[in-house]
Amino acid sequence: KTVPTPNWKPDLIRSLRWARRGGNRQLKQLSVSAGAQVSRRGSVRILADGVKAISLASVFTSMTQSSKAAPRIISDAASRIPGYGMPDLYFPAYFEGTWDCIADIVDIRFPLGEDMVPNIEEVKKVQDFIGRPEMLLRYNQSYFKFRDHVIADRGRNTESVRKAARFDPKTDSWYMSGGRSDIGDVRWDPTNPNMLNYVMNPGQKYEVLVTKRAFESPSPDVYITSEVVRQTQTDMAEMKAPVVKQVKDQVKYRHISPNEEGRERVQAILISNVYLTPEGDQLESYMRSGGKPVTTYRTRILMTKWS
16 A cells, blocks of 8 residues: 655655754753564554653653642642653644654664663664664654643554554655554543553554653743653463563654645654563563663654644
């Protein structure tokens, strides 16, 4: 299946070049995680298993007025309890609608060494493809107004990332891949945005719980989000212990000038840190990690508004 391709290349090259020039310098201290089982097609999983599920925690909590000190103290205390904290990420009004996104993983690092990464062979395969056009992913992200706030449609966005189109440099076009990456039974309710459930073929059940989140807008055109998620993957066909991952995602969005067609655009840098958990055979490595990430991914995203 071929995806209609607008003249996206000039926009992608011009708009993302700033990252290579060091435009993401402010994000070097940010940490995020994409706790995904990475393979040659792992870039889809990396984006989906992070806060994008969605896919972004407490570094940028906005300050409130002193007259609201008591509610702030209660909120700060609650934010340290899994499942509590801010009800959801509230995006600027211009996010409302559907966006055409092109993502490119530009860096993968191992802060504690490669021997601390459980799936190092698969991650290294993805690392070998960095900089090649085959790594580009294309998908939609949707945002809608709910209770007077613009929020991400986490269920729809997760499904879209999992079904992302890939770029074929031989034909210079996008194509949809099916098969093992199929996703179904996506369950998410905006009244309880902390929980997301879905099933991946063949019989892999995912449960994603947001345990912390924060956001701030230091200027009208800049928006920063941070989320910590806990993902549990269960093989419904085999009697195995669930695979548990902890993910911390931080994203910096910058609202930039429209393209030549007048469509709104946003540049984003997603930094994902993968942390070990004490479950299963990771206990010893978890103790050695000292709460630090074992893998860090950096992804550039160009968002162009469809509607």
